Amino acid sequence: MGFNIIRQDLRSKAGDFGVCQNPNRVKVINKLIENPPKNVNVAKKVFEYLNTQQKGFIDSDWKMLKDLEFIPIQQHKFIPIQQYKLIKPRDCFLKLKEESLNSFFTCVDFGIKANEFLAKCGVREPSSYDFDKISVGPTHKLWNLYVEKYPIILEKINPNLEKILNLASPPTNSKFRVTAIKYFIDNFDKKYAKVYKPEQINIAFIPCSNFDACTKPSDC
Known part of the structure; x- marks a missing residue:
């Protein structure tokens, strides 16, 4: 971190000299x-040390x-320099095991010990709320990945009844409506049966023969 360190051959006398x-x-x-780490390699060492001092x-x-x-993050992954x-810390997340999902967030991983320190500072894994806030449109570079991973993202969101029915109804994109209605059906007995009252549902989520x-x- 840039502190002055007593010379190696004098360390046995550090206590005598009053050196902490x-x-x-x-x-x-x-x-x-004053001097935050400027790259990932330095940051890893700094955060590991700070973890011992927490x-x-x-x-x-x-x-x-x-x-x-x-916390340093690389701005442009494909630029040589x-x-x-x-x-x-509150503007980034710890990496998820599902590597592809990290693309939707600003994620960091400096190793176990360094991450322990960062977790104390407020860095965490994305929550269901964070997954729910992902916003990717058809023109976005992550669109295809979003469509592919939407079933997993739904699991992470863990939607309540109102949420899943809204996701299964227009104006939700038809690609996601299909996934949402499947999720609702697959999880009906486990999650929704006790709270689902057809006579109280005012959301148009049931697909007609004309799926649009x-x-x-x-x-119906």
Whole structure:
């Protein structure tokens, strides 16, 4: 992190000289503020070290770190000269095991120990709410991937009855309506049977023979 370190051959005398084994939390945090890591390799080492020091941090430190831009992410993956920008912990997520889903989020992975520190700072895996907020249109470069992964995304969203019926009805894109109605049918007994009251449903989600049209249970 840029701290002065006592010479190797004098380390056995560090205590005699009054040299601390580690800087205190204030110095560590100030150094992170003044000189945040500029690339992924440096960041991994810094975050791993900070993970060993986190017991000394107090609540106000963690709150401050959540809004501090100190996590480097690569801006352009396919440019030979790597360019990084710094982001806040609350503006990124820990990578998911389903690698392709990471394309829909700003994800980071600095290794187990470094990620433990980042998790304390507020970096987390995407929640059902985050998956629900994914917005990808037909002209977006991720459109085909979104269509392909939509069944998995639905599982992540874990929609309640109203949500799944709305997803299965217009104006939802027909590609997703098919997936949504299948999800509703496949999960009906487990998730929806107890709360589904046909006479109370005012959402036109049931596909008619002309699939472009949908109707309410009471009108079918």
